[in-house]
Amino acid sequence: xxxxxxxxxxxxxPEGAIVSLNCTYSNSAxxxxxxxxxxxRKGPELLMYTYSSGNKEDGRFTAQVDKSSKYISLxxxxxxxxxxxxxxxxxxxxxxxxxxxxxxxxTLLAVQP
Amino acid sequence: SxxxxxxxATLVQPVGSPLSLECTVEGTSNPNLYWYRQAAGRGLxxxxxxxxxxxxxxxxxxxxxxxxxxxxxxxxxxxxxxxxDSGFYLCAWSSPGGRxxxxxxxxxxxxxxx
Numbered sequence: 242x243x244x245x246x247x248x249x250x251x252x253x254x255p256e257g258a259i260v261s262l263n264c265t266y267s268n269s270a271x272x273x274x275x276x277x278x279x280x281x282r283k284g285p286e287l288l289m290y291t292y293s294s295g296n297k298e299d300g301r302f303t304a305q306v307d308k309s310s311k312y313i314s315l316x317x318x319x320x321x322x323x324x325x326x327x328x329x330x331x332x333x334x335x336x337x338x339x340x341x342x343x344x345x346x347x348t349l350l351a352v353q354p
Numbered sequence: 355s356x357x358x359x360x361x362x363a364t365l366v367q368p369v370g371s372p373l374s375l376e377c378t379v380e381g382t383s384n385p386n387l388y389w390y391r392q393a394a395g396r397g398l399x400x401x402x403x404x405x406x407x408x409x410x411x412x413x414x415x416x417x418x419x420x421x422x423x424x425x426x427x428x429x430x431x432x433x434x435x436x437x438x439d440s441g442f443y444l445c446a447w448s449s450p451g452g453r454x455x456x457x458x459x460x461x462x463x464x465x466x467x468x
Contacts, residue, residue, distance in 0.1 A: 284459035
């Protein structure tokens with residue numbers, strides 16, 4: 242079993258839809274959770290960062306962490322064609338320079354105009 | 355603000371040839387530096403990380419090596435490339451003494467080994 246599981250998609254939605262992207266994980270020691278957005282042939286860009294459980298909102302993006310279920314989500318409201326990209330979840334058990342991020346394989350999202 | 359550069363952007367190399375990929379960071383001192391490889395459908399694989407000049411930790415045994423000759427320069431090398439070395443190579447940095455989990459990525463180098 243992989244430490245982090247993420248549906249690869251592709252996920253196709255119409256413009257303006259609410260998008261839900263999810264990851265599950267098996268290591269209960271994970272405390273730091275991140276979402277990255279990666280456009281085709283570009284490096285990943287950090288979107289959201291969350292520590293432990295709870296919600297975090299930034300504009301049209303909301304990140305949720307449910308540690309009891311080992312499940313994290315990224316919601317995108319009023320989705321735009323410019324949101325079309327691959328979304329990677331990442332997580333780690335602790336901070337620090339030698340910390341290793343564990344990444345999901347990414348979900349490809351296409352927002353249709 | 356901090357910026358991270360990688361070059362070349364794309365590279366096509368024959369099997370058995372050497373490799374040198376370079377990464378530099380601007381706008382910060384003594385960053386933590388990372389090399390990742392991204393293969394289709396397999397996510398990001400951490401290859402090396404460095405917390406200072408000359409300090410390299412290897413995560414995956416392979417025919418690649420890394421060096422950090424200067425504070426903000428990180429180099430990925432190979433003496434003889436394999437077909438399996440093809441992929442998208444990403445360099446990342448994080449703040450010194452901060453949370454290593456907040457990593458920022460460069461634009462990447464797409465390597466094709468023929």
